[in-house]
Amino acid sequence: MNSSxxxxxxxxxxxxxxxxxxxxxxxxxxFADLQTLLQNSERxxxxxxxxxxxxxxxxx
Amino acid sequence: xxxxxxxxxxxxxxxVFTVGVGLWAKRYVEDLSGYMVAGxxxxxxxxxxxxxxxxxxxITLMYFSELGYVSGFSCFIIGILGLLGYMVVGKTGFIIxxxxxxxxxxxxxxxxLRYSRNVRLLGxxxxxxxxxxxxxxxxxxxxxxxxxVMGFGSDALALIMTLMLVxxxxxxxxxxxxxxxxxxxxxxxxxxxxxxxxVIAVLLHxxxxxxxxxxxxxxxxxxxxxxxxxRFGWMFIVWIxxxxxxxxxxxxxxxSKALASESPQIAKKxxxxxxxxxxxxxxxxxxxxxxxxxxxxxxxxxxxxxxKLLGIVTPRxxxxxxxxxxxxxxxxxxxxxxxxWSSVITRDVIxxxxxxxxxxxxTIYITRIFAGLIGLFLLIFGLWYKIPDxxxxxxxxxxxxxxxxxxxxxxxxxxxxxANSVGAYSSLLLGALAPVLFLLLEKSRETLPAWLxxxxxxxxxxxLSFALAAAGMYLGSILTQRSCPPRAxxxxxxxx
Numbered sequence: 001m002n003s004s005x006x007x008x009x010x011x012x013x014x015x016x017x018x019x020x021x022x023x024x025x026x027x028x029x030x031f032a033d034l035q036t037l038l039q040n041s042e043r044x045x046x047x048x049x050x051x052x053x054x055x056x057x058x059x060x
Numbered sequence: 061x062x063x064x065x066x067x068x069x070x071x072x073x074x075x076v077f078t079v080g081v082g083l084w085a086k087r088y089v090e091d092l093s094g095y096m097v098a099g100x101x102x103x104x105x106x107x108x109x110x111x112x113x114x115x116x117x118x119i120t121l122m123y124f125s126e127l128g129y130v131s132g133f134s135c136f137i138i139g140i141l142g143l144l145g146y147m148v149v150g151k152t153g154f155i156i157x158x159x160x161x162x163x164x165x166x167x168x169x170x171x172x173l174r175y176s177r178n179v180r181l182l183g184x185x186x187x188x189x190x191x192x193x194x195x196x197x198x199x200x201x202x203x204x205x206x207x208x209v210m211g212f213g214s215d216a217l218a219l220i221m222t223l224m225l226v227x228x229x230x231x232x233x234x235x236x237x238x239x240x241x242x243x244x245x246x247x248x249x250x251x252x253x254x255x256x257x258x259v260i261a262v263l264l265h266x267x268x269x270x271x272x273x274x275x276x277x278x279x280x281x282x283x284x285x286x287x288x289x290x291r292f293g294w295m296f297i298v299w300i301x302x303x304x305x306x307x308x309x310x311x312x313x314x315x316s317k318a319l320a321s322e323s324p325q326i327a328k329k330x331x332x333x334x335x336x337x338x339x340x341x342x343x344x345x346x347x348x349x350x351x352x353x354x355x356x357x358x359x360x361x362x363x364x365x366x367x368k369l370l371g372i373v374t375p376r377x378x379x380x381x382x383x384x385x386x387x388x389x390x391x392x393x394x395x396x397x398x399x400x401w402s403s404v405i406t407r408d409v410i411x412x413x414x415x416x417x418x419x420x421x422x423t424i425y426i427t428r429i430f431a432g433l434i435g436l437f438l439l440i441f442g443l444w445y446k447i448p449d450x451x452x453x454x455x456x457x458x459x460x461x462x463x464x465x466x467x468x469x470x471x472x473x474x475x476x477x478x479a480n481s482v483g484a485y486s487s488l489l490l491g492a493l494a495p496v497l498f499l500l501l502e503k504s505r506e507t508l509p510a511w512l513x514x515x516x517x518x519x520x521x522x523x524l525s526f527a528l529a530a531a532g533m534y535l536g537s538i539l540t541q542r543s544c545p546p547r548a549x550x551x552x553x554x555x556x
Contacts, residue, residue: 019340
């Protein structure tokens, strides 16, 4: 095999390995981030809805 | 037909699940920043997943594999340049960090803060045109991929592609960035599995020494050395490196992910870690293209060779997973691009033509209409436009239409106190000039005089666009400092 080809194949192996390793880590940790993002958004929705209810009560 | 029942079950289940999740995420959109940048609450790992998913579409795999097929290993240099370019942006925070700090939602918003409303309008128009033209060929390549892998005729494909586009438009229009982020994450996981399946299937069927012999036999030294390959050379390397820095920091679909990050520091980290996947993002499909050269020989259609190979070597069941992965890649790219370009046309073009800004509800409403219209344009444009030479060249030259001028405007606006609106106009217009000339003249290059024919060399045109944009910004600003004094942006507010 041509030595230039071997060098490119080594570079390819490193590139592909780093792609898949980062992908696995990000897939696992990203799920936790996604849960936090959605939970925080739900909390914000509730806290935004609360003052409106309080206003309604006081106006009654 | 190579697609079996189990492949269909996997594919349909995946599509139904994606639509469900995309529509479900709509409930989290409470205001404009929620719609456009997911409330700026995206953390590191999720940011990397969604950014990487945006940057990998079926089109990415297709144009890189096409390059692998026609140039051998020498195109692998593009992967290294991508890694370096995005790493520079991630490590230094070049442009993205100050933009995130200013809390802008689109790049042209910065033009108004730093220059004027009219610069924002011009920048918005160029960004929109460059962006939509760039996206115009995506469907065509997705069609080629699906037809080769699944073994269909073109009639059924048009239907599948339309269906896919309708699904993406539906959840992007309704759920904005929240839907994009949630589905991007899911799609990133599926596309990674799809790419892994593809690599393993090819490695099991195509011998590495056969690949080496095919490349050296077909292209000789040009197949392993990018400096002697006539497609590449030094000018290409410099252009693509600058392009990667410009695209990394200023290409709206990607940059919007930095703008959606929880903080400027997270934005930097998202770019840095994603850059580590960029060599693989390019080299994996390039390798598949090179393997297709070894498998079929040099007489196959360069764009169709890789999907055809995957259709042959991937076992049934896994093929459904692979296609689901590739559709995932496409959908995540479409959704991010649709949202980016419809946001730009609404906020930076239409709103700029009015004396007052739209309220938030109207902005979201108009953005949704334009996301639908852009989708319609993609279907029509994708059917008739014939791509010059390789898709890679087309994508980088249409990208340069905007990124060259934008790099001049935003970099100078952030880091050079003497930049003014005359410099910004010059930079935007001159930056778009060479790519526009390329697109107009490329099809009649044989009949052109020598001085004009130089623009039909994609490498010259691409590099020239950045040089002209930089010269336009410098000379335009320096020569008009008194008549048009620059203004500064401090903490997101204009300081006259």
